[in-house]
Amino acid sequence: MTRLQTPRWAWVLTGSGHFFVESFALIHTLVHCDVFVSKAANEVLRMYGLKLDFPDTMRVLHDKTASAVPVGGFYHGDYHSVVIAPATSNTVAKCVAGISDSLPTNVYAQAGKCRVPSIVFACDTAPELETMAPGGMVKVYPRPIDLENTARLKTYERTEVVESLAELTAAVTRRGREVADLG
Numbered sequence: 001m002t003r004l005q006t007p008r009w010a011w012v013l014t015g016s017g018h019f020f021v022e023s024f025a026l027i028h029t030l031v032h033c034d035v036f037v038s039k040a041a042n043e044v045l046r047m048y049g050l051k052l053d054f055p056d057t058m059r060v061l062h063d064k065t066a067s068a069v070p071v072g073g074f075y076h077g078d079y080h081s082v083v084i085a086p087a088t089s090n091t092v093a094k095c096v097a098g099i100s101d102s103l104p105t106n107v108y109a110q111a112g113k114c115r116v117p118s119i120v121f122a123c124d125t126a127p128e129l130e131t132m133a134p135g136g137m138v139k140v141y142p143r144p145i146d147l148e149n150t151a152r153l154k155t156y157e158r159t160e161v162v163e164s165l166a167e168l169t170a171a172v173t174r175r176g177r178e179v180a181d182l183g
């Protein structure tokens, strides 16, 4: 196995169909990255016909423990940045409330406690959205509470909330350059 480089990216997949395939593809543009997979994401990715087959410079970490064992690396400086993409309304709501009871919410919480910045691709950004369901495009109407949570998360420190694939790509590219400049 290739020696893992640190610090590296921590990419979190949650169980959102919204730009799931596109977010998944972006992971492949990175080299040194750990992929944290929520229980729901593990189900959803199969519905979209995707496989967690990444190069051996990456690790795939599943949500199998009550204490979120895989987040331990944050305490040892293993990660320079977190990307939660796509982020379900569930994960966004919990992050806003300071809850950490799943792998995604623990990554966000521990990143915050270790002063590691996060980029969050929120799904619920407008009162009416077109999103990709396993059977094709569908219309959804995020609730006021979902929109309110996305807006609140934008005010949190070391948290950049992005609302489109273009914004996500730009934020990841910008952060990658920053990290490279820091050497």
Ligand SMILES: Cc1cc2nc3c(=O)[nH]c(=O)nc-3n(C[C@H](O)[C@H](O)[C@H](O)COP(=O)(O)O)c2cc1C
Binding pocket: 013, 014, 015, 016, 017, 018, 038, 039, 040, 041, 044, 047, 087, 088, 089, 090, 091, 102, 104, 123, 131, 133, 134
């Ligand atoms: C095919 C499929 C697509 C889904 N898409 C979304 C979505 O776009 N946004 C969302 O908030 N939840 C979506 N869900 C529901 C979440 O998976 C569910 O709320 C889950 O509990 C989220 O858990 P997590 O935040 O830990 O990943 C979807 C579920 C399925 C089965």
